[in-house]
Amino acid sequence: MNTNLWSLKSGDRCEIVGYDDALDEKYRIRLMEFGFHPGESVSCLQSLAFGAPKVYRVSNTVFSLDDEVASHVLVRIATPHE
Amino acid sequence: MSKVLLIGSPNSGKSLLFNRLTGLHHKVANFPGITVDVSTGRVPDLPDVELIDFPGTYSLQAISADERVAVDYFERSLDDPDVSHVLCVVDATRLEKSLYFTLQVIRESARHGKPVTVLANMMDVLESHKLSLDVEQLAVELQAPVVPVSGRSGKGIDRVIAALRGDMVLPQTWATERSVDVPDEQLRVKAHKLAQRFGTSGDVLIRNQTRLDGIFLHSVTGGFAFFFIMYLLFQSIFTWAAPLMDAVETVLGVAADWIVPKIGNQTARDFTADALFGGVGAFLVFVPQIFILTFVIGLLEDSGYMARAALICHKPLRLFGLTGKSFIPMLSGVACAIPAIYAARAIDSPRKRLLTYMAIPLMPCSARLPVYTLLIAAFIPASTALGGLVGWQGLAMFMIYFFGMFCGLLVTALVSRTSKDHHSDLPFVLELPPYRLPSLKPLLRTCWNRSKHFVTKAGKIIFAVTVGVWVLGYFPNFGADLGTSWLGYLGHIIEPLFAPLGLDWRYGVAILSSFLAREVFVGTLGTIFGIESADEQMAPLVQHIQNSDMTLGSGIALLVFFAIALQCISTLAILAKESGSSSLAVKMFAGYFLFAYAAAVAVYQLTNLFT
Numbered sequence: 001m002n003t004n005l006w007s008l009k010s011g012d013r014c015e016i017v018g019y020d021d022a023l024d025e026k027y028r029i030r031l032m033e034f035g036f037h038p039g040e041s042v043s044c045l046q047s048l049a050f051g052a053p054k055v056y057r058v059s060n061t062v063f064s065l066d067d068e069v070a071s072h073v074l075v076r077i078a079t080p081h082e
Numbered sequence: 083m084s085k086v087l088l089i090g091s092p093n094s095g096k097s098l099l100f101n102r103l104t105g106l107h108h109k110v111a112n113f114p115g116i117t118v119d120v121s122t123g124r125v126p127d128l129p130d131v132e133l134i135d136f137p138g139t140y141s142l143q144a145i146s147a148d149e150r151v152a153v154d155y156f157e158r159s160l161d162d163p164d165v166s167h168v169l170c171v172v173d174a175t176r177l178e179k180s181l182y183f184t185l186q187v188i189r190e191s192a193r194h195g196k197p198v199t200v201l202a203n204m205m206d207v208l209e210s211h212k213l214s215l216d217v218e219q220l221a222v223e224l225q226a227p228v229v230p231v232s233g234r235s236g237k238g239i240d241r242v243i244a245a246l247r248g249d250m251v252l253p254q255t256w257a258t259e260r261s262v263d264v265p266d267e268q269l270r271v272k273a274h275k276l277a278q279r280f281g282t283s284g285d286v287l288i289r290n291q292t293r294l295d296g297i298f299l300h301s302v303t304g305g306f307a308f309f310f311i312m313y314l315l316f317q318s319i320f321t322w323a324a325p326l327m328d329a330v331e332t333v334l335g336v337a338a339d340w341i342v343p344k345i346g347n348q349t350a351r352d353f354t355a356d357a358l359f360g361g362v363g364a365f366l367v368f369v370p371q372i373f374i375l376t377f378v379i380g381l382l383e384d385s386g387y388m389a390r391a392a393l394i395c396h397k398p399l400r401l402f403g404l405t406g407k408s409f410i411p412m413l414s415g416v417a418c419a420i421p422a423i424y425a426a427r428a429i430d431s432p433r434k435r436l437l438t439y440m441a442i443p444l445m446p447c448s449a450r451l452p453v454y455t456l457l458i459a460a461f462i463p464a465s466t467a468l469g470g471l472v473g474w475q476g477l478a479m480f481m482i483y484f485f486g487m488f489c490g491l492l493v494t495a496l497v498s499r500t501s502k503d504h505h506s507d508l509p510f511v512l513e514l515p516p517y518r519l520p521s522l523k524p525l526l527r528t529c530w531n532r533s534k535h536f537v538t539k540a541g542k543i544i545f546a547v548t549v550g551v552w553v554l555g556y557f558p559n560f561g562a563d564l565g566t567s568w569l570g571y572l573g574h575i576i577e578p579l580f581a582p583l584g585l586d587w588r589y590g591v592a593i594l595s596s597f598l599a600r601e602v603f604v605g606t607l608g609t610i611f612g613i614e615s616a617d618e619q620m621a622p623l624v625q626h627i628q629n630s631d632m633t634l635g636s637g638i639a640l641l642v643f644f645a646i647a648l649q650c651i652s653t654l655a656i657l658a659k660e661s662g663s664s665s666l667a668v669k670m671f672a673g674y675f676l677f678a679y680a681a682a683v684a685v686y687q688l689t690n691l692f693t
Contacts, residue, residue, distance in 0.1 A: 027509040027511075030509060033143075034511060035274075052397045053396050055299065057288065059283075060282060062295075064512040066396060068510065
């Protein structure tokens with residue numbers, strides 16, 4: 001199922017598909033530098049209350065992204081056996 | 083003397099390595115207006131080598147003004163013929179984060195003909211989890227020697243020294259020409275492949291981090307932990323710093339008591355007592371607060387909690403154009419704006435940092451407290467309501483505190499919505515580093531440097547203004563009567579300005595002198611009314627104000643004026659130094675004066691309508 005990174009809930013895993021056009025080029029570059037490459041596997045470690053930034057894991061690094069960034073990262077939700 | 087550049091991404095343990103290599107032989111240079119500090123130090127084992135520690139950066143492709151300065155400085159340094167070597171630090175436990183940047187550094191260094199040695203730091207963490215890194219093969223792929231090190235234990239430092247001595251022989255196959263023209267996109271792909279090949283997999287390295295995040299970011303336990311830690315931070319600058327601040331005052335007082343009587347000339351004696359010791363005391367007293375707050379914030383940063391606190395506060399503060407990282411500086415501002423402005427260095431987005439600078443002076447700092455106490459005691463009845471549950475004076479104090487915070491958030495919300503400058507902004511992508519025990523030595527070094535920066539940079543401005551105000555208050559009658567001094571004369575000149583608030587020249591003089599520090603208002607008013615030690619014993623002054631013809635409207639107008647106006651020379655001086663812009667400090671002073679004045683006039687007129 002294709003959606004965006006922000007829609008993930010705690011425990012969800014996904015694969016990055018790309019970025020939408022609304023995301024500023026410099027932000028896209030910075031995300032790639034952090035390891036959010038298309039094809040990369042990302043898991044949501046924590047989805048906090050009151051719309052606070054969510055916590056994601058890429059490889060061995062943990063990042064927090066708010067909805068202004070995460071909602072522009074397009075992902076495919078991994079099925080449980082993936 | 084040859085120079086060696088030390089560069090690496092944030093949270094890669096670079097500062098610890100720098101400390102290991104240089105011991106305590108270093109100094110810090112600061113770029114005004116940005117958060118970038120560049121430290122230089124001598125390596126004891128290599129007396130002819132100077133090590134230059136660059137601020138941590140994720141990429142050589144800068145996306146903010148701060149990063150641009152750091153990257154430009156790095157690129158200029160590569161042009162320097164004295165630079166003989168580049169050390170690039172990577173976090174061996176999280177290679178994927180560092181390798182793209184490392185490849186960029188290797189490429190740029192190759193362009194300038196500078197050799198690079200990659201320091202794979204935190205090998206102790208890998209070893210403690212029985213993991214390893216194939217440094218030989220990684221070196222072949224990077225076309226640069228890779229030295230496994232641990233900044234924390236010091237293991238491998240001797241090999242870094244050997245590399246700098248040139249004892250490390252590079253294989254002939256590492257022909258750097260090939261990597262000179264590789265575009266960023268290809269480096270990104272290569273970094274990704276190398277990270278997948280050499281990086282550690284599995285949960286073992288972040289297991290502890292995930293478990294602790296389960297506590298510190300939990301909606302219940304995380305909330306309690308946050309309030310407890312913020313309470314400790316607040317206590318540190320409000321309560322724990324107090325004895326040290328008192329000690330500074332006592333030492334200066336003893337020194338003054340010893341020196342002043344030895345001076346024969348009366349004017350020179352008054353100048354030494356009031357302007358020299360008073361002026362030096364006015365800014366030295368903030369040093370303990372700056373030192374302690376820097377220390378506590380350093381503990382929070384190094385332990386990894388700072389990033390979690392920023393995450394927790396981000397959403398509500400975003401509504402006002404701020405970021406989660408604005409919270410600690412603003413909270414610190416409730417104690418004192420000066421250390422709070424230093425604390426804003428932790429905000430990486432220049433735009434958000436500027437907005438935080440704007441909010442800090444409106445936080446109800448402790449210097450406002452004596453002014454609020456005096457005015458509330460004079461104008462608000464000491465009676466209670468609801469069977470003693472609500473005291474009017476307490477309620478008034480709460481409201482004026484809340485009013486300051488409200489104004490701060492109102493200003494940032496308005497400015498962030500009307501100013502469309504997003505070029506200096508950064509996305510909220512925050513690395514949550516692993517929880518670690520802080521290292522004291524580098525932390526104390528930062529505290530020392532920050533305190534020294536305050537004394538040497540802001541101290542000059544504060545001292546000059548203190549002397550200026552002293553001269554105005556002392557002459558032409560040699561301190562006999564403040565009312566007939568030049569300051570008193572100025573008070574009479576500006577009397578029409580304060581007339582719409584129902585205030586006469588005496589309050590004008592007190593407001594002028596409170597530019598040194600807000601609490602000076604109380605003492606000056608006492609001097610004008612002929613009351614000794616009004617700042618220590620307020621009751622006679624309160625009586626005097628109540629018996630004068632000052633109205634309730636004027637009292638509330640003064641409260642509002644003090645809640646908003648930025649009449650604090652120390653804050654303005656440090657604001658100018660930290661922002662790198664004197665015009666920002668002047669604009670904020672003028673803007674908040676107009677805001678304070680307009681609000682005070684409006685409140686005075688409104689109160690008069692109903693009383």
